[in-house]
Structure formats: C-alpha cells, structure tokens
C-alpha cells in the first residue's frame with residue numbers, strides 16, 4: 001500500500017494464504033426491491049445452507065456435536081432455524097443458543113426474527129440479565145451463557161430445552177466453562193429417563209438444592225412438573241470458527257466434530273513489515289490510508305478500551321480538519337460496553353451517502369456480530385483481559401496480545417457482505433508467535449461467584465468438578481475462603497442455610513448479595529439496594545474527554561461529602577424524582593426518552609442507569625430479597 005500524506009508511511013504485506021476465494025459474490029443476484037426476497041436469497045447463499053440436511057442428521061444421531069465453521073458461514077443465525085424446521089421443537093421445547101456477550105445475543109436474535117419474518121419475542125427472542133424479550137411461544141432463544149447458568153438453578157434439568165447450542169465456545173468465558181461441565185451432567189441425568197431414576201433424582205434435589213424455605217414453592221412446582229415425566233435427551237452443539245475441536249471432543253467423551261467448509265466472501269489479510277512502536281498511531285495512519293486510497297466500505301478498528309477509543313476518535317477529528325473539504329467525509333462511531341445503548345446501536349446504522357464510517361470498538365464487536373457495511377478491519381493485536389492474583393485476592397484488567405483465534409474472529413467481521421480486507425498492525429512472524437487460543441477466563445478470575453453457583457447446583461466437591469480445564473487450587477481455595485468469611489459456607493464447606501442459599505439466588509456478586517442481606521438488620525435496606533444496583537453496572541457517570549469541565553459542574557450537584565456510595569444514591573433518587581414529576585401519564589417509551597435527555601444533560605450514562613433501575617426492580621421483587629425484608 002503506498003504512503004499517505006499525513007503522519008507517515010505504513011507498508012503492508014499481503015498474506016499469500018489469504019482466506020479462500022471459493023465463494024462468488026451473490027449480491028448481484030438479489031432483488032433489491034424486496035428485503036424479504038433478499039434475505040431469503042442471502043440465506044441460500046451461505047456456506048452452511050448446502051449442508052443443512054447433513055447437520056440436522058448429525059444432531060439427530062449424536063447427543064453432542066461439535067461444529068467448526070468459518071466466520072460468516074452462517075452457524076449462529078442458521079443452525080437454530082434448521083433445527084426448528086426439522087422438528088426439534090415439536091414437543092413444545094426450545095432451542096437455546098448461548099453467546100458470551102449481550103450485544104451479540106440481542107443483535108443476532110433481531111436478525112433471526114427478521115429472517116423468520118416474525119416479531120421479536122414470538123418464535124424468536126432473546127433473554128439477557130434484566131432484559132427478557134421471550135414469550136410462551138418462543139422456540140429459538142438467544143441468551144448469554146450466564147443467563148442459562150442462572151436458569152439451571154431453577155430448572156436443574158433444563159427441561160424446557162430440546163437443544164442447547166453453545167456458540168463461540170473458543171472464548172472460554174468462565175460461564176461457558178462452567179456451563180459445559182453442567183451440561184454434561186444434565187445430559188447424563190436426562191438420558192436416564194425412568195421414573196425410578198427420576199424419583200431418586202428428585203430426592204437428591206430435595207435433600208440439597210432447591211427446598212430451602214425461600215424457594216419451596218418454586219421447587220415444589222418444578223418437582224411436580226418432573227414427576228412421572230420422561231425427559232428426551234438433551235442435544236448439545238458446541239460451535240465456533242476457531243475451536244480446538246479435539247480438546248472439546250475429548251472432554252465430551254469422543255464427541256463427533258464436523259467442519260463446515262468455506263466462507264461466503266474472501267478476506268485478504270495484510271501485515272506490517274515491522275513491529276509498530278505505537279499501535280494507536282499506526283491504527284490512525286491506517287484509517288486514513290484506507291480512507292484516502294481504498295474503495296468504498298466502512299472500517300472497523302479494534303482497540304482495548306474506552307480511553308483509547310476516545311483518544312483515537314479525537315485524533316481522527318483533528319486530522320480530518322487538515323484534509324481538503326471533499327475528503328472529510330469520514331464519520332466515527334464508538335462501541336464499548338460502558339457506552340449508553342442508544343449510542344452503541346449507532347454503529348449499526350448506515351453512514352449517509354458518500355460518507356465512510358469508522359467504528360472504534362473493543363472486543364465487544366469481535367464475535368458473532370455483523371455490522372453492515374464493514375469492508376475493512378484494522379487489528380492492532382491487543383485486548384484488555386481479566387487477570388487474577390489469588391494470593392492478593394485482587395482482580396485487574398491488563399492489556400495483552402490477542403490469541404490467533406481472536407485475530408481470526410476479528411478479520412471475520414469483514415467479508416460478511418462482500419470481499420473484505422484485514423490489516424493486522426504487526427508482522428506476520430508475530431502472528432505465528434501468538435497463542436492459538438485465549439487462556440480460559442476461569443484460570444484468571446475470582447471464582448467466588450462460580451463456586452457459589454456450583455454449590456447451589458449441588459456440586460459440593462468443587463476441586464473434583466469436571467472442569468474442561470481446572471482452575472488453580474490456590475484460586476479455588478481463596479474463593480472458598482472468601483465465601484466462608486461472608487457466611488455463605490458452613491464449617492463443612494456446605495452452602496449455609498439460609499444465608500448461602502439466599503446469596504446464591506440473588507443475581508449479584510456474592511459480596512453485594514451479603515451486603516443486602518445484612519442491610520435489613522441495620523435498617524438501610526433501600527439505600528443498600530440502590531447502592532448495589534448502581535455498583536453492579538458499568539460506570540454511572542459518562543464523561544466525554546472534550547467536556548470534562550462541563551461534566552464536573554453538572555455532576556457536582558449529586559456529590560456527597562460522605563462518599564461515592566451516597567453520591568450514587570443521590571443520582572438514583574434524583575432520577576426517581578425527575579420521573580415522578582415529569583412523566584406522569586406518559587407512555588413507557590416517552591418516559592424513557594425524557595429520562596435519556598435528563599441523563600445526557602447531567603452527564604449520566606443512561607444505559608447504566610436504566611440497567612441499575614432494572615437490577616433494583618428485579619432484586620426488590622426477588623423472593624430471597626422479600627424474605628430478607630422480613631428478617
């Protein structure tokens with residue numbers, strides 16, 4: 001690639017082993033006047049379409065199936081539809097698809113609802129923590145892996161599912177890993193369908209998990225449902241574009257793995273000749289090289305966090321001013337998890353005609369999502385990852401090189417609507433040195449929450465639990481210690497009653513759950529409920545770099561000399577007062593719109609506040625919480 005005028009020279013070399021070019025561009029065949037027709041055509045053109053029958057047969061024949069297929073081959077959107085059409089929901093059961101990230105669960109569900117030509121929430125829906133769009137008629141349900149884990153607490157057989165698809169399993173989030181172990185157990189339990197067996201199982205449940213006083217009603221109704229019923233085997237599909245299929249197959253007792261060949265469009269991969277001393281600067285230069293020298297198409301840049309994104313955004317705007325007017329048609333759209341959701345959704349809107357869009361994203365946009373218009377991906381090769389020091393009991397976020405799988409996923413965000421290009425901002429030799437896959441999160445995080453959930457599911461021997469990869473003994477012991485100190489575990493290391501059970505049921509970090517349980521004794525339950533809700537979400541204040549002073553003045557009116565927690569309570573209560581005064585008689589949509597404006601004026605992250613309000617609501621009405629009010 002030739003040099004650009006401003007800011008320096010970047011030379012990229014093309015990888016001769018570019019992703020294959022086998023599949024032609026089918027776009028021209030699509031009738032643009034009909035979206036439905038276009039979608040139907042598009043579905044037929046996906047590589048997975050040609051193996052529909054084979055995949056359905058394989059799922060029928062095998063209780064566990066591993067599917068490895070290129071990014072964009074159609075796994076996430078199509079397989080659930082194939083299985084639905086093949087009758088896997090005929091008995092009223094549901095196909096559940098887990099995603100590691102909320103954004104993916106939401107956007108893919110919307111896309112699939114559109115493909116099926118149904119309203120979201122009818123046949124196709126999504127459910128993420130505190131946001132459930134499913135209904136009684138939902139048969140294809142996208143959800144986060146964490147949400148399915150919580151469902152298992154109420155329904156240990158996952159009885160409403162006929163198939164569970166664990167998507168993007170290569171990410172190895174802590175929830176995915178725990179889920180895999182759990183699903184193995186559920187499969188075993190469901191394959192033993194005789195009534196005798198069921199009764200034994202029921203007794204076991206009776207003895208251990210569900211029949212604490214708080215949840216007696218739920219448990220009894222669950223047991224009634226199960227009584228005498230025969231569960232069909234639970235089908236399990238593990239999917240990814242970059243999976244260590246052998247490792248997963250071994251873990252599932254030699255499960256069959258199938259590979260879907262081909263991708264819809266080719267993606268050319270380019271590397272720099274030399275290592276880049278400053279990857280942000282290199283990203284910036286590459287953005288402008290593409291903008292000035294390449295054909296139309298939007299750009300997706302992977303950065304490690306909000307700060308980097310905001311600083312690159314500011315630099316893009318500054319450098320644009322130096323270009324001739326006709327070449328300034330470049331728009332930026334950031335996406336990171338702390339960004340208010342309406343702003344997040346802007347990345348999915350098309351750029352105005354003649355403009356090019358640059359999306360500055362964290363790894364939130366790395367897997368499963370399709371952002372229309374993306375033709376170019378810039379990958380500096382870094383990611384912010386959780387790390388845990390069991391000795392200090394401290395968790396932190398550190399910037400580390402991506403794995404090969406992550407690089408593959410990133411390049412796969414291009415080439416979804418037509419041929420694409422991916423610019424990796426490091427030499428090809430460096431790519432070869434990257435780890436094949438990301439170190440499982442379970443090996444680098446605090447395990448208290450996981451252990452609490454496993455205990456609630458009746459898994460007492462945590463060290464003996466069938467993890468795909470065992471966390472270190474030190475991490476397990478440290479977390480057990482923490483749970484013991486919080487009173488969640490007895491001297492025998494069992495879940496304590498009622499505190500441990502209550503804590504496990506509350507959808508909060510163990511430490512917040514305990515704070516809430518204790519608060520009623522100190523007569524500050526409502527204040528604590530607000531505090532833990534506000535602490536459970538991404539940053540409440542949203543401070544754009546260019547408006548630091550304005551934001552400081554606006555947020556000062558909430559601040560309390562008694563500390564951040566009281567400040568958060570002030571924000572929450574101010575939003576309540578505002579809603580009470582200004583939105584009487586208005587529809588929910590209008591009220592939300594007015595509240596968003598209030599948030600914007602006060603430099604509050606409306607997404608976080610809405611999320612905190614949802615948490616507050618759902619914890620307030622949570623059975624455990626109602627009981628602790630009575631304590």
Ligand SMILES: Nc1ncnc2c1ncn2[C@@H]1O[C@H](COP(=O)(O)OP(=O)(O)OP(=O)(O)O)[C@@H](O)[C@H]1O
Pocket residue numbers: 046069070071072073074075076077078107108111240241264367368369370372412415416417
């Ligand atoms: N929200 C969307 N808007 C437009 N097109 C979409 C959308 N979601 C999916 N597609 C199209 O469907 C194709 C298949 O997407 P799908 O997510 O099913 O692939 P995948 O094999 O699961 O890929 P990945 O492993 O990257 O998640 C995409 O390449 C894209 O062309």
